[in-house]
Amino acid sequence: MKSKKAIGKQTIGFGLRPVIIASASVVGPDEGKGPLAEYFDLIIKDKLYGEETWEKAESKFLKEVFNATMAKAKLAEDDLDLILSGDLLNQSIAATFGLRGADVPFLGLFGACSTICESMCIGGMLISGEMVNHVACITSSHFCSAERQFRTPLELGTQRVPSAQWTVTGGGGIMLGNQGQGPEIDCVTIGKICDYGVKDPANMGAAMAPAAAETISQHFKDTGRSYDYYDMVLTGDLGYVGRELCNELLEKVDIKLGERYNDCGILIFDVQGQDMHSGGSGCGCAASVFSGMIMDHFNKGKVQNILLVGTGALFSPTSAMQGESIPAIAHAVSITTKYSC
Amino acid sequence: MKSKKAIGKQTIGFGLRPVIIASASVVGPDEGKGPLAEYFDLIIKDKLYGEETWEKAESKFLKEVFNATMAKAKLAEDDLDLILSGDLLNQSIAATFGLRGADVPFLGLFGACSTICESMCIGGMLISGEMVNHVACITSSHFCSAERQFRTPLELGTQRVPSAQWTVTGGGGIMLGNQGQGPEIDCVTIGKICDYGVKDPANMGAAMAPAAAETISQHFKDTGRSYDYYDMVLTGDLGYVGRELCNELLEKVDIKLGERYNDCGILIFDVQGQDMHSGGSGCGCAASVFSGMIMDHFNKGKVQNILLVGTGALFSPTSAMQGESIPAIAHAVSITTKYSC
Numbered sequence: 001m002k003s004k005k006a007i008g009k010q011t012i013g014f015g016l017r018p019v020i021i022a023s024a025s026v027v028g029p030d031e032g033k034g035p036l037a038e039y040f041d042l043i044i045k046d047k048l049y050g051e052e053t054w055e056k057a058e059s060k061f062l063k064e065v066f067n068a069t070m071a072k073a074k075l076a077e078d079d080l081d082l083i084l085s086g087d088l089l090n091q092s093i094a095a096t097f098g099l100r101g102a103d104v105p106f107l108g109l110f111g112a113c114s115t116i117c118e119s120m121c122i123g124g125m126l127i128s129g130e131m132v133n134h135v136a137c138i139t140s141s142h143f144c145s146a147e148r149q150f151r152t153p154l155e156l157g158t159q160r161v162p163s164a165q166w167t168v169t170g171g172g173g174i175m176l177g178n179q180g181q182g183p184e185i186d187c188v189t190i191g192k193i194c195d196y197g198v199k200d201p202a203n204m205g206a207a208m209a210p211a212a213a214e215t216i217s218q219h220f221k222d223t224g225r226s227y228d229y230y231d232m233v234l235t236g237d238l239g240y241v242g243r244e245l246c247n248e249l250l251e252k253v254d255i256k257l258g259e260r261y262n263d264c265g266i267l268i269f270d271v272q273g274q275d276m277h278s279g280g281s282g283c284g285c286a287a288s289v290f291s292g293m294i295m296d297h298f299n300k301g302k303v304q305n306i307l308l309v310g311t312g313a314l315f316s317p318t319s320a321m322q323g324e325s326i327p328a329i330a331h332a333v334s335i336t337t338k339y340s341c
Numbered sequence: 342m343k344s345k346k347a348i349g350k351q352t353i354g355f356g357l358r359p360v361i362i363a364s365a366s367v368v369g370p371d372e373g374k375g376p377l378a379e380y381f382d383l384i385i386k387d388k389l390y391g392e393e394t395w396e397k398a399e400s401k402f403l404k405e406v407f408n409a410t411m412a413k414a415k416l417a418e419d420d421l422d423l424i425l426s427g428d429l430l431n432q433s434i435a436a437t438f439g440l441r442g443a444d445v446p447f448l449g450l451f452g453a454c455s456t457i458c459e460s461m462c463i464g465g466m467l468i469s470g471e472m473v474n475h476v477a478c479i480t481s482s483h484f485c486s487a488e489r490q491f492r493t494p495l496e497l498g499t500q501r502v503p504s505a506q507w508t509v510t511g512g513g514g515i516m517l518g519n520q521g522q523g524p525e526i527d528c529v530t531i532g533k534i535c536d537y538g539v540k541d542p543a544n545m546g547a548a549m550a551p552a553a554a555e556t557i558s559q560h561f562k563d564t565g566r567s568y569d570y571y572d573m574v575l576t577g578d579l580g581y582v583g584r585e586l587c588n589e590l591l592e593k594v595d596i597k598l599g600e601r602y603n604d605c606g607i608l609i610f611d612v613q614g615q616d617m618h619s620g621g622s623g624c625g626c627a628a629s630v631f632s633g634m635i636m637d638h639f640n641k642g643k644v645q646n647i648l649l650v651g652t653g654a655l656f657s658p659t660s661a662m663q664g665e666s667i668p669a670i671a672h673a674v675s676i677t678t679k680y681s682c
Contacts, residue, residue, distance in 0.1 A: 009419075010446050012472055012473070052663075053663050055659055055660065055663065056663065078350075082531065086451060088432075089657065089659070090431040090432070090657040090658070090659060091429075091431070091451065091453065091655065091656060091657035091660075092451045092655070093655070093656065093657045093659065093660045096534060096655035096656075096668050096670075097660060097665065097668065099534060100534040100535075100536050100655075100668040102533070102534070103533060104533060105351050105531035105532065105533055106531075106532070106533055106534050106670060107450070107452070107459055107462070107463065107531065107672075108450065108451040108452050108459070108655070108670075109448070109449065109450055109451065110427060110432065110433045110449040110450065110451040111448070111449050112432065118448055118449070121448070122448065122463060122467075125467055125470065125472040125473075126463075126466055126467070126470065128470065128472065129466065129467065129469065129470015129471060129472045130470060131353055131466040131469065131470045132353070132466075149659075190423065190446035190447075190448065191446065191447070192443070192444060192445060192446055192447055193437060193440060193441040193443070193447050194441075195441050314432065314433070314434070314437035314441075314449070315432065315434065315437075316430065316431040316432035316434045317431070318396055318430070318431060318434065318490075319396065319432075319434045319438060322393075322394050322396065322397065324438065327437050327438065327441040329437075329447060329449075331448075
């Protein structure tokens with residue numbers, strides 16, 4: 001079987017297609033009250049999840065995501081070649097502490113909220129290139145640990161602006177295999193860092209929208225696919241503000257996705273009813289929406305082709321305080337159940 | 342050409358071997374006064390490197406590393422398929438800000454001081470699996486930006502304990518290609534997270550030594566190589582304290598490397614003369630020592646087989662303040678100029 005079909009500068013097509021043989025998701029109480037509740041494997045009721053700190057809680061549910069993904073894939077640790085994992089916390093401690101007990105080779109990634117797609121890109125390429133047979137892609141985020149790290153301590157009760165996004169408390173796991181039953185990754189488009197000069201950490205949708213638009217546009221250019229090829233083009237977490245900007249940028253290059261375009265940060269909450277401002281964000285957002293709702297739709301035959309576009313804001317509080325703008329990145333993963341195409 | 346030879350649970354052998362077609366290094370003033378000065382491409386005289394902050398200085402010299410690696414590889418950005426990069430700073434801002442101007446697909450990694458080896462593992466597998474043709478592996482660290490982030494503001498002049506290591510100000514770049522002239526990567530051993538319960542952030546050598554010993558031991562088990570196969574087994578940056586502990590752990594499983602075993606954190610400084618306590622550390626340590634001295638030794642035929650073992654401490658100040666121990670990881674890359682073996 002041919003292992004590669006290069007189909008453009010940023011897009012790598014797979015002859016041997018990695019299969020998503022299982023997925024799992026764990027979310028927090030707010031996400032469990034949202035419209036996607038039925039799709040999640042576990043809804044935790046307490047943001048501390050029985051731990052003393054939010055960071056430890058995040059590590060704990062990231063581990064639950066890993067365990068659930070392994071169980072649903074019916075794999076033992078000996079059968080797993082590699083874990084690819086990352087999160088938003090400094091030095092990715094949710095992942096490294098959550099997974100330190102796993103007896104499996106581990107590679108840490110940092111792509112901010114794009115990490116689930118970054119892990120699917122790398123894992124997909126390693127499987128398609130016949131380097132490994134099974135890869136677990138695991139990411140998480142936690143509203144409370146992210147908020148105090150990136151913005152202000154929660155105890156201050158700082159008011160949020162309408163463009164602000166709400167970091168999802170939750171995580172998702174995707175098990176990729178070189179064979180098995182499930183949707184397949186047929187190609188990935190790896191993003192470039194993109195900086196349009198946005199400096200407002202309370203408007204990350206605006207910072208990330210250009211990266212999403214560039215990667216989506218490059219993906220259609222590289223593949224030559226028509227804009228109605230996908231049942232859904234789903235950005236990671238741009239929220240309402242970012243989705244509108246991304247749509248504007250796409251329309252400037254004559255890409256009209258219309259109703260086919262949606263965003264995980266908008267889907268995961270009843271944004272108005274739950275007062276989530278611009279919508280959800282965080283490594284756990286796209287990961288749990290894809291692992292939960294989208295995988296369910298694939299399994300029930302409701303969708304056949306999905307383009308998942310993880311978006312990440314690559315800044316830190318230090319860079320923001322030093323007056324820097326917010327560079328962003330987006331990686332796209334094309335997933336299909338049209339096995340014959 | 343066969344793209345894979347699996348040679349053990351954690352070790353992946355390459356049929357199509359990635360070639361190190363170029364490397365470059367940039368270091369700061371202390372490293373420039375050390376014993377390896379002659380091997381570095383650029384020694385900067387001022388730790389701020391003309392910038393207003395240490396973080397901006399680090400981004401600036403990481404970019405210089407990238408530019409120098411590209412120039413020495415005689416590659417244009419259009420010929421480069423992928424950048425793999427990371428550093429020690431929160432949210433990897435040295436890498437993302439340093440490389441935001443590069444018009445090249447980018448994937449961010451976090452493996453603390455093991456990042457250069459992590460990038461060579463991933464880049465090597467992607468090339469060997471024929472997914473990409475050219476990958477730039479770029480990492481950096483900066484004493485001042487790391488010290489204030491992980492320990493105390495430099496202005497406090499806090500006294501350092503003898504087991505403390507000195508974060509290297511510098512970076513290294515390695516260009517991997519699917520063909521060309523240079524040493525080749527013939528296999529990689531990907532590490533597992535390893536936590537022996539060490540809690541002292543001023544003794545990272547002790548925290549990382551078990552991970553190094555486990556990966557080295559697994560590498561010899563997987564490959565069946567004799568302990569004198571390598572001219573040098575070179576750990577990333579354990580320093581004196583960690584090297585001694587690693588040697589002890591290896592001797593317990595009857596691996597005696599003797600003079601063949603050395604450490605980048607010991608090589609980069611005249612540790613006693615420069616008062617560097619246990620030795621150097623940081624993402625830039627193994628990266629600059631390998632890119633500089635080791636690549637020079639390969640090119641001059643002084644060495645033929647090297648095992649580079651990048652070691653990383655996967656903790657954060659938050660995890661340390663919450664009373665956690667320090668998990669660590671080590672990834673090994675086997676590099677050879679014995680093309681026929």
